[in-house]
Amino acid sequence: DQQVKQNSPSLSVQEGRISILNCDYTNSMFDYFLWYKKYPAEGPTFLISISSIKDKNEDGRFTVFLNKSAKHLSLHIVPSQPGDSAVYFCAASDKGTYKYIFGTGTRLKVLA
Amino acid sequence: DTAVSQTPKYLVTQMGNDKSIKCEQNLGHDTMYWYKQDSKKFLKIMFSYNNKELIINETVPNRFSPKSPDKAHLNLHINSLELGDSAVYFCASSQGPSSPDTQYFGPGTRLTVL
Numbered sequence: 001d002q003q004v005k006q007n008s009p010s011l012s013v014q015e016g017r018i019s020i021l022n023c024d025y026t027n028s029m030f031d032y033f034l035w036y037k038k039y040p041a042e043g044p045t046f047l048i049s050i051s052s053i054k055d056k057n058e059d060g061r062f063t064v065f066l067n068k069s070a071k072h073l074s075l076h077i078v079p080s081q082p083g084d085s086a087v088y089f090c091a092a093s094d095k096g097t098y099k100y101i102f103g104t105g106t107r108l109k110v111l112a
Numbered sequence: 113d114t115a116v117s118q119t120p121k122y123l124v125t126q127m128g129n130d131k132s133i134k135c136e137q138n139l140g141h142d143t144m145y146w147y148k149q150d151s152k153k154f155l156k157i158m159f160s161y162n163n164k165e166l167i168i169n170e171t172v173p174n175r176f177s178p179k180s181p182d183k184a185h186l187n188l189h190i191n192s193l194e195l196g197d198s199a200v201y202f203c204a205s206s207q208g209p210s211s212p213d214t215q216y217f218g219p220g221t222r223l224t225v226l
Contacts, residue, residue: 043217043218043220046214095210098162098209098210100157100215102147102154102156105153
């Protein structure tokens with residue numbers, strides 16, 4: 001039972017445009033959400049997070065939006081750069097379990 | 113300086129062998145984790161230790177045994193390796209065990225069982 005889903009395995013975007021990566025979850029107990037970025041042959045690196053008490057968090061070119069009623073979050077990257085090409089994982093947790101549940105990732109390719 | 117390091121980076125071995133993967137973090141964190149990323153790219157928690165105490169033990173075959181000699185190290189020993197154990201294993205650490213602590217990942221160990 002996959003509690004965190006990233007339904008788009010890949011996405012291609014032109015440099016300078018907006019990249020939108022989506023993530024859906026099923027567990028209403030999740031109260032903290034994160035996005036990680038992963039380059040080949042490296043471990044995931046933390047990008048941005050959001051608590052369930054917020055609906056938006058912004059850090060430079062990266063913004064995460066949370067829609068609790070739809071159990072949906074998205075990561076916006078504006079403007080997209082070729083260096084953003086990587087696999088992006090969303091993850092969710094609830095305080096009671098100590099566990100982070102990861103999605104299967106979306107491979108973003110930013111075309112120059 | 114590498115924050116979370118793993119050795120080896122690649123491990124190729126025969127079925128039935130026993131192998132270990134080592135992990136060290138120099139971030140001063142209390143909590144460490146092992147994740148498995150399988151062929152479907154699903155990143156799944158296996159174990160977590162907080163201050164050398166096991167706090168997460170997912171449904172993992174008991175051929176897998178984690179060991180935490182101190183807060184900075186979490187090793188993974190695998191007995192009687194099987195073909196299905198082939199995967200990338202990631203170690204991670206965080207300041208504490210609960211959200212909203214961010215986890216920092218090592219570079220991964222690609223295990224291939226022949």
